[in-house]
Each structure stands twice: as structure tokens, then as C-alpha cells.
Amino acid sequence: MLGKLLKYDLKYMIKNMSVFYILAIVFAIITRILLSVEQTIIATIIKNITTGCMYAMVANIIINTLMRSWVRFRDSIYKDEGYLTNTLPVTKNQIYNSKFIQALIFFIVSFVIVILSIAIAYLNKDRWELLKNYIKGITTGLEISSGLFISGFLGIVFLEMFNALQCGFFGIILGYKQNNNRVALSVLFGFIAYFASQSIVLALVFIVGLFNESVMGLFTNTVLLETGALKILFALSMIIYIIIIWIMSIICKKLLNKGVNLE
């Protein structure tokens, strides 16, 4: 049943997101074309407009992926559509997992589209070399491979997004347990959960810092003294995020399993 739920959740997102994906790619292609032609005044104006549109679409994709995932979660569980979702012969855990997996898939798709759009618009041999050298500069300093650096960086970005996503789900579940001011309380609970999760990450890094001078240096110094501290910070943050996301998903499912109260 999870597969069937996921199928319809993905269909919903495809319907709502595909237009932004297409527009981002189209504006990126136009920008690329206009960058390669002679920069007359008109060409420059059009190029600036399409570049602005492309960046607007990129920002739109990032924000919309998160917002749409929250809206989908709320609408299909707590609004009119909830009359169907909550009466399907499926468990609450399956409903929750479907929404979460759908959001994860679209985070990855959206990320690929964003990178692809920027690459289409600007990437050439010189910029590619510049980017490689830039990353090499960082990875040499950190004494890690480029692959490890990129996967670590993407890992942190995605875990941060998943954490924000789940804090939103948590806020919606708690907010819609109340009888009044449900939207406002959802936002409030979501922010509290997000703030708490960030504080936990920071607090745990600080605790590790009590036993590791280089990590404590991140709190006490204005400049990076040891690159090893950054490596520990990355690894530690990822582990803490994974644990927080896992624990919060258990809490969300427990709360959801206690039942809903539809208007």
C-alpha cells in the first residue's frame, strides 16, 4: 500500500512542480544562447531578464519543494482530502512514510534541476577548471578527497533540508491536534521544533568540544586553527542530524497514530 500512496503523492508533486522545472531549464538555455551572441544593448537587456527569471525559478524550485511537501501533507491528512486519506485501508505510518519519501525524492530531483539549470546557463571549460581548482584548494586544506568533500557537503545540505521538512510535519501534526488557530500553531510548533533541533546539534558539538580542543576552537577562535575540526564538525553534524531525523519521525508517527481530528 505504501507504493500506491507514494504513486499518488509523486503524481501530485509532478503536476505541481514540472512547470517550474521546465521554465528553469528554458530560461537557462535562453541565457546560454544570449551569452554566446554579440552583447548588443537589446541582447544584454534580454539576457539580464532571462538570467533574473532563471534565478527566480531556481529559488522558486527550492522554496516550492519544501512548501508543497508541507501543503500536501496538511491537505491530504487534515483538510477535505483527509476524509479520503484517513479512511483508506492503510496505516498512519504508511501515510507518513509516503509523504516523507515523496519529499525526499523531490528534494533530489529539484537539486538536480537547479544544478542542471546553472550548468546549462554558465558552465564552460574555463569555469569548470576554475570550479575544480576551487574545490581542490579546499580539499587540499582539509586533507580529504574531492569526492568525499562533495558528498559530505551535499549530505549536510540534504540532511538540513530533511530536518526542516520534518520539523514542518511535526508542527502540522501538533498544530492540527488543537481545536483553534491550527495554522498559526502549526507554524509556531514547526519553528520551535526547528530551533530545538538546531540547538541540539550545536549543544552536542559543544559537548564534543569539551573533550576535543580543535572542535572547541570553532567556538572560541575567530579563525580556523585546525582543519581537522571542520572534518569532525561535518561528520558529527551528519550523525546528529540522522539521529534527530530518526527520533523525530518516530515522534511524528506516534502522534499521528493517536488519531486525527478533522473539522
Next chain:
Amino acid sequence: MSKDNNNLLEVKNLKKSFDKKEVLKDVSFSIPNGKIIGLLGKNGAGKTTLIKLINDLLTPTSGEILVNGNKIGVESKKVISYLPERTYLNKQMKVTEVLNYFEDFYENFDKEKAEKLLKDLDLDITQKLSKMSKGMQEKVQLVLVMSRKADLYILDEPLGGVDPATRDYILDTILSNFNENASVIISTHLISDIERILDEVIFIDKGKIVLQSDCDQLRKKENGSIDEIFRRMFKC
């Protein structure tokens, strides 16, 4: 869990409060197989709250609900076909997509029957729900609900906001589309319209069940139609 006393639905000491307001007060009743039951009461009596609780759309404050001996959950949802009092389908979907959706999730959904009923109603199955009127959407929902081979059909105000001709069609659709062993609960305050099809009635008032009776016995005992008895009982 075993089936309790051959009852399809058992509601035991059910209470529901919103903040400090008690909407359902210690409600207990049972429903056997093969009956059409009218859940009758004035507006705000607690009919929809009771129905939502049976369908897992509200969490009870206390009490128990059993369907075929099972607590409310996946198993109960397999055998209950529920028509809410509002349009609840994703309006971005076409009718054909909704049919596929029901076929995907409900093993007892008869897609061919649904297509036939929709055709009888002159509804275009290629049309998006957002392009349909509210009345048309309600008909689609009724068809979906009645095209399941369920044990218990729960219809919340199926006649609300529809013209008299359509009311007759809805009642005929209900009568001709459920199997003998299934039961139907119809919640309404339009009693005269549904009286002809009811086997039993449950009167609910201020969150309490005030009467549960066989329709024929009640008419004989009180010497009047169900509509008249209801009016006498709940006279303002």
C-alpha cells in the same frame, strides 16, 4: 478479535468532547447486518461527530467502537464505505483517475459498475473534478461509495443540497447497490424523503441516543410516520 453477538457495528460508552464541550455523551448502540438505519437528529445533535468517530476522522475521548469485532483501523476501513457530507476528492484529478485510485486502494471496488453508474448519470469520466459543479461531484462520490461491495455503508447527509428528483435517484441508487448482508447508516434531517427505505431508526439528540427502534414497530406504537414522530419528539 471475534465478532461480538453477530453485530456488524458495536458502539460502547462513546464520549467525545471538544475542549470542555461534550458533544457525545456515553453513546452505546449496535447495528446488525442487512439493515438500513436512519441516524436522525436535529442540526448539531452529534450525528456527524458519531460518523466521523466510526470512520477514524475524530479521536474518541473515551469508549470503544468495533466493526465486525475489530477496533477502528485498517480492517474496519476495508469494510466501511463512507460518504462524507462534503466533497473530498482531489479536484485536480479526472474522474477516470479517481476510479483508478479507488480500484488501487479498495479490493472490493467494482470499477465497471462505477463506470456504468456514471454513464447512467451522463457524467463525463474524462472530465476534471474541478470543472464539475458541486452537485456533479457529489454524484461522483455517491457512485464511488456505492460501487464498493462493503459490509457497512455510512452516508452522511447524502440528500443535503440536492433537488427532489436527484434525491429519488440517490435513494434508488442506494437501494439497488448494496448487498443483502450489508447495512447502511444514513444520517439526515430530511426524514420524509428517506422514510420509505428505512428498516430501523436511531434518534440522537444533544449527544445522546434517545431512541433506537424498528420502523414498523415504531409507526404502529406511536401511530404516525417516522417524520411525524420525530417532529413531535423534537418540537422546539
